[in-house]
Amino acid sequence: MSTLDQLQVGEKMKVNNIQKNSPVRRKLLDMGITPGVELQVTGRAPFGDPMEVLVRGYKLTLRKNEAMVVAGE
Template sequence: MNTLDQLSIGEKIKVKSIEKDSAVKRKLLDMGITPGVELKVTGKAPFGDPLEILVRGYKLTLRKDEAKVISGE
């Protein structure tokens, strides 16, 4: 199982879970990142943090530590 922070630009992931003990879980769920949703990495900063993703038709920027808690297939 991959985590969102491991993907390269252009790759997609279908959200399987978000770490249950994560401090940002509620924030991610409120932004529409829920199990079953497809995420696509559309850009990364030069050192990989933050990264830009496409979720439900809008672009969102996440820090690498936030992306690490999102796992998928």
């Protein structure tokens, strides 16, 4: 199982879970990143942080520490 921050531009992932003890868990759930949803990395800043993700038809920008808590297949 990998985490969202490990994906390269163009790769997709289906969310399995979000770390339960993460301080950004509620924020990610509110933004539509829930178990079962498919995410695609559409861009990255030059040093890899932040990253742009396509989720539910809209683009979302996440910091690396936020993407690290999203696990999928």
